[in-house]
Amino acid sequence: MAAAKSETSSGLDRYNRISTGMNLLFHLIFILLALVCIVPIVVILSISFSSEDSIRETGYHLLPTMFSVEAYGFILKQGTVILRAFGVSVLVTVLGTVIGVLLTASMGYVLAQPNYKLKNFLTWVVFIPMVFNGGLVSSYYINANLLGLKDTVWALILPLAVSSFNVIICKTFFRTTIPDGIVESAEIDGASQLRIFFSIIMPISLPVLATIGLFLCFGYWNDWFQSMLYINDQDLYSLQALLNNLMSNVDALARNASTMGISYASLVATMPKETARMAVAILIVVPVAFAYPFFQRYFIAGLTVGSIKG
Amino acid sequence: MKKEEPKRRSARWHKQDTELTLLALPTTVWYILFCFLPMFGIIIAFKNFKISGGFLSNVFNSPWAGWKNFEFLFKSNDAWVTIRNTLGYNLVFILLGILIPVTLALMIGRLHNRRAGKVYQTMMFLPYFLSWVVVSAVIWAFLSFDKGIANQMLNQMGAESVNWYMEPKYWPYFLIFMNVWKGIGYGMVVYLATITGIDSTYYEAAVIDGASIWQQTKYITLPMMKLVIVMMFILAVGRIFYTDFGLFYQVPRDSNSLFNVTTTLDVLVYKQLKTATVGMASAAAFVQSVMGCITILFANWIVRRIDPESAMM
Known part of the structure; x- marks a missing residue:
């Protein structure tokens, strides 16, 4: 974003700068803030690479006092609980x-068709949930009891699949960037709307689909609330749900001990706990931390799109 | 929702309409199941609802309770503390959530080294991508009583350890800090986009007229940002009855000693739902939904008066 400005900068820019002292002060402030913002990565890395004994004796540190990879060794050898949670995530x-991208894009496309007879009706269907919702209690009972989603993987997927905001982003994109001529000429050629949507619209709409896909992707990866509500079966725990559970009961890591031919008690006694817990956090954070700098541009596009709507 | 484009086809139902309906069907079903059914489910706030067996038969068969659930809710001291927390925290969050990111966005654009600015911005965006569960684990590493980094530092300075999770007096500051910390990257993105969108000729003219940087900020940048700032403010006010559940539930680790300073409407509803006091939970959820709806519509009404393009409808 800063680069965009330098393109338009003129020679005047040289005379229109903050003083060197001010510049230094600003840099200092930003370095401090940036460090505070990446502290979680440092802490999690440090604890997961510490030896269990050093934590038991001297507590957590910003930098490991005794380096060790026992937590990762444990995950590789006996961490079936963790690997399973990784799979669920x-x-x-x-x-x-x-699913979310398909549901969002199809609705966005339909709403972007000016001559569709039910357009007004469906626009209301999308709009009303933006201002009013049934609240947590009735959603919970409907999902858990009426739809029978409790303790299924669908409870983690379906409730988060669509958001009206995303549908509107999609609709705006289709309305503003896809020429009417494309759809009309395909209609004249006799293509059905389904065909037009899947073989013409979807492929040329990659930018908006990528933006929405990324929001969904990070949303699902970081979600723990759905698990807290609907999942009791520990086999269906995602990494987030597992970490959440480990914060109150770290012994849960030894749950599958019997399947590995070790007694539960001996595994609990010997396994690294604090460090393995933070190794779970690493499994969550590392993919995110490596991915987001590359996708930041799409996020920014998505976050700033709010002002342009049709 | 704008005026319809002129109709090119006849008003008759077309083959295309059938196909488009088919295409919209899965998402429509999703909306009915996950948005509209719960809206009708909200009547359980007026019922003496006991969950056993089928949901629908329960809703229809359980006796009406009138306003009893609401009486229970508002007779308890919890309800008022909760509403005070919800509105109070949100007011502070809204003000700081504008003041700090706007200031930082103004500053980062003025750095001589633009590449460094970009690196800072990326680093400050990180908290936005972390879940509250992870953040809570990190906070625990700092605030844990016997192993925490904070207490180690206190001990080194010769001070006593503090049992952070039992001391309500610190938590308003912690929660406010965490909220600012997590939202700072997002806020900067929004405001920087506005700043970079300002026509550079304004500044050129100002420099030629001898305006200082401060004058440029005050008379060009801030006025150009006014609309976005006002919008963000109003939209946030519209959501003043909703809070970030993870911040208020995960970060204090659901500590009972902190109840008075960390319970917001979302936390109250969740806790009562989990302890099966469905009557009070549904009444609190009803209050949140209805008040939330009113504030959002009100905010949207104001937005439409300021800038019709930005309004939801």
């Missing part, structure tokens, strides 16, 4: 993003 993220 990946499954929910992938499936949720695909």
